[in-house]
Amino acid sequence: MNSIWEVIDRAETGPYMEEKDFDLKVVAKKCRELVKEYDIKFDPKEIVTADESMADDVYEAGMRLAIEAGIYCINTKRIIKFDESEIKEGILSAPKELVIGQGRDSRILYARGVEDPRRAIICGGQAGAAIPEDWYLPMSISYMKEPLVDMINNGGLAVVEGRKVRTNTPLEIQAARRELTMLREAAARAGRPGISFIAGESSVSALGDLAIASDKYMRTSDAHLVALLNELKTDYDRISKVVNFTEYGAFNVTLVDPIIGGYAGGPEGVAVCFVASFLLGRAMYRSEYHVCHPIHFRYMSTSAVECMWNLNIVGQAMARNAPFIIMGDVWTSAGAGSEMIFYEIAANTITNVVTGSHPLGVSATNGKYPHASGLETRFMAEVAIATVKSKLNRKNANDLVVGLANEYKDKMGKPDIGKPFPELYDVNKVIPKPEWNALYLLMKRKISEMTGLDI
Amino acid sequence: MLNHEEILKSLADSVISGDEEKAKDFAKKALEAGIDPLTAINEGLMKGMSQVGDDFSKLKIYLPEVMMAAEAMKAALSILEPAALQKGSGAIKKSKVVIGTITGDIHDIGKNIVAMLLRANGFEVYDLGRDVPVDDLIRKAEDVGADIIAASTLLSTSMPYMEDLINLLKERRLRDKYIVMVGGGPVTREWAASIGADGYGDDGEEAVKVAKELLQRVKGK
Known part of the structure; x- marks a missing residue:
């Protein structure tokens, strides 16, 4: 298999191309052609599909895109190419199981299958959000004290010591270290000292990443995210992060977030682009696991119908053909404290769990506002467990997901953004306030009755 | 010989389909037919672009199609704008x-x-x-x-x-x-x-x- 050294070599010597040409003449053109050739069709009435041949077609098209396109390096304007044997070697060597975390808090994170009867691993936190320094500790505890939460991916800090953190500045180092210090403290206080983190979110550049590769902050049983840039691109900052964690020995996780409506086209083209991104992410970053995060061009949320269809078809395509460990994001338009968020969580989570991914969330309001807490993540975990317990197949899952989506899809343009964490929780005791708890119980009952799931 | 309405429609269509050559071709045809360049811009190109914007907002088309449409419009404008200026039109100012x-x-x-x-x-x-x-x-x-x-x-x-x-x-x-x-x-x-x-x-x-x-x-x- 290629090492990161060969990746760096190819970033310097691969075929030269103007970026606009790569966007339009490679990605856009090939995605469009492949979708047409394989006759891949999105059907909003079949968000969770049982059409396995379409899942296999998406995979095959994605493999072709991976081989034909490669990855564009923004810094050098060169394409990092991989041949079929290198990509297949990446698939064969990809871990099917990983031990994450330490001691009694360790978990086995595994490659989920379609309609997998095993309990999904629950990753909690408001990933991607900028969380105020004052609440970061209690908010993190609120996730970690939830017994059903297996691992953590909380947001980052945008302010440290009252100073705004700016990209590529020294404060990124301090923000990343402060984030990890508080996560460690939260884990200790919640009695989960070995819980595994996906962290280092306070620093987008490699600066903070370099600063936390130490047992004091990130352990080798933890992980960081390394994005593939939209679409099928990388840069030296991302590669630096990979080099750092590869040598440190912690996990690299590819964050793949193609945009529906962007260069890859509509939901169908994005599905093909997803598969190519996962395959190339493994070949290039040697990622141990991956995050599936379709972005809707208008709503962002993974709970949008087109995005859930992507989670479904990509999850199945990978599980059937290249079983990678995949976390499926649960990003909602609504915020904690609203009724709407429960419908979004339920639909998104059922989709993920039935079609090959572990749920990661809840990133309420798409991380725009820190209107999130541990309680709605408890609900996500309960839905995931009930889905498996009820042995939900894809057809039945689809009926439930379509019904749940009908409850919120017309409200996504103007969602109820809920309330900030301190209005939802007693921040000293880190317990939900009575009103928030009452709404959770009400919505849990409503959705249980609506879906027949024993949530 | 196409009438004015047909030429303006073809200009709009060339933008919608992102066809640069067709856009340039019909921009020339518009001038040859004596259509005021500003009319060709507003009633032809802009109408096409407006349709493109609507289609994108409904996810009927995607970013690459919008970019191609913009390129087609730019190509046609390279012919129509100088003609408008030559006619002394002051109304071509864009924000x-x-x-x-x-x-x-x-x-x-x-x-x-x-x-x-x-x-x-x-x-x-x-x-x-x-x-x-x-x-x-x-x-x-x-x-x-x-x-x-x-x-x-x-x-x-x-x-x-x-x-x-x-x-x-x-x-x-x-x-x-x-x-x-x-x-x-x-x-x-x-x-x-x-x-x-x-x-x-x-x-x-x-x-x-x-x-x-x-x-x-x-x-x-």
Whole structure:
């Protein structure tokens, strides 16, 4: 298999191309052609599909895109190419199981299958959000004290010591270290000292990443995210992060977030682009696991119908053909404290769990506002467990997901953004306030009755 | 021989299908047929672009098609605009926008979508790309005589640079000269107001709507 050294070599010597040409003449053109050739069709009435041949077609098209396109390096304007044997070697060597975390808090994170009867691993936190320094500790505890939460991916800090953190500045180092210090403290206080983190979110550049590769902050049983840039691109900052964690020995996780409506086209083209991104992410970053995060061009949320269809078809395509460990994001338009968020969580989570991914969330309001807490993540975990317990197949899952989506899809343009964490929780005791708890119980009952799931 | 209506329709169609050659061809045909260049722009090209904007907002087409449409329009304009100027038309003035993904951020698809939709709605857009320093945005705005400076980011750690943009404009006593709009994943309406930005868009469509409203309200355009 290629090492990161060969990746760096190819970033310097691969075929030269103007970026606009790569966007339009490679990605856009090939995605469009492949979708047409394989006759891949999105059907909003079949968000969770049982059409396995379409899942296999998406995979095959994605493999072709991976081989034909490669990855564009923004810094050098060169394409990092991989041949079929290198990509297949990446698939064969990809871990099917990983031990994450330490001691009694360790978990086995595994490659989920379609309609997998095993309990999904629950990753909690408001990933991607900028969380105020004052609440970061209690908010993190609120996730970690939830017994059903297996691992953590909380947001980052945008302010440290009252100073705004700016990209590529020294404060990124301090923000990343402060984030990890508080996560460690939260884990200790919640009695989960070995819980595994996906962290280092306070620093987008490699600066903070370099600063936390130490047992004091990130352990080798933890992980960081390394994005593939939209679409099928990388840069030296991302590669630096990979080099750092590869040598440190912690996990690299590819964050793949193609945009529906962007260069890859509509939901169908994005599905093909997803598969190519996962395959190339493994070949290039040697990622141990991956995050599936379709972005809707208008709503962002993974709970949008087109995005859930992507989670479904990509999850199945990978599980059937290249079983990678995949976390499926649960990003909602609504915020904690609203009724709407429960419908979004339920639909998104059922989709993920039935079609090959572990749920990661809840990133309420798409991380725009820190209107999130541990309680709605408890609900996500309960839905995931009930889905498996009820042995939900894809057809039945689809009926439930379509019904749940009908409850919120017309409200996504103007969602109820809920309330900030301190209005939802007693921040000293880190317990939900009575009103928030009452709404959770009400919505849990409503959705249980609506879906027949024993949530 | 095509009549005026057919030529204008073909101009619109050439934009919708993103066909540069056809767009140039019908731009020439429009002039040969004696159609006023401004009419060809407004009743042909702009109508096509308006359709493209509508189709994109409904996800009937995607970013590459919008970009191809914009290229086709640019090709036709290269023929029609000089002709309009030659006729001494003063009505061709377009509002100018300088746009970029701000310092520290290399995510540019959202910004590209907004830039394309602004073009589709008749703005003259100067897209400086990504990771654009604050003073570069201001320098370009000064150079081209822009009406609007628009900044985008997907990173919460690049949002402070938007505040820097407003502050630098104030320091240089240029704040009143420009409409400043901000947007992007983590940017909220409330935050935009808190730093003193003039406008914010949740998405590309809203950005265009707000830009038009602000131009009318602030600059009377």
